[in-house]
Amino acid sequence: MSRMPARRLVASLLSLSAVCLLPSVIPAKASDVTFVIRNNHPNAVRVELYSQDRDHVWPGRGQDFYLDDGEAREMSLACEEGERICYGAWIDGDESTYWGVGPGNAESCADCCYVCEGGQTEEIVLEE
Template sequence: MIRALLATLLLATPAQADDMSVFVRNQRSQGVALELFSRDRDTVWPGGDKVFLIRPGARKSVPISCNPGENICWGAWVNGDDQVSAGVGPDNDQPCNSCCFICVEHSTETIDLAE
């Protein structure tokens, strides 16, 4: 009886978001702004019309909460000049084969921003 109750509680528990980190290495001589875009739902990190700012030559780790298996792509641009961009760009509308990753709990994805 107790096992059945515990099994029911485990199955009834809603799916939890996974916490993972994104480690950004800005190897550019300019500061960059960066956003992460979900391909599976209408979510952007950091969200709220904000961006992650990474100084020239800096390294920064940013935590995100995402759904297990969620496909996430990154877009970066020179801070103050979104015409110079990388990844999917500031509007998430550029083609990119190597700028997406899958949400995996307790993992770290590394993004290298080169000149």
């Protein structure tokens, strides 16, 4: 039977203790949701989807979704299960006319947010 030197034993026990004391980190469960948006405004609109639970925007990287007048579009995104996501839409070239949380997630809204739990939203219609 081999004997572990005292220093090595103490170091091993301290390492094990440190690992046991760390809080458990459980990764967020991934999910998908599809926003269905129809532009019934006579002008083209731009749309972004904003997480309210973390610093994330879809489609991201300085881009947005573009919907011509009369166009309907499905916008699928991967999100974290239970995450609250709000849409912001505005007239192309006129950010003062908006729906939902508007450009940059700057406004508040009563009914423009959805919880990420799979599936798709009902059709969101943007009108004058």
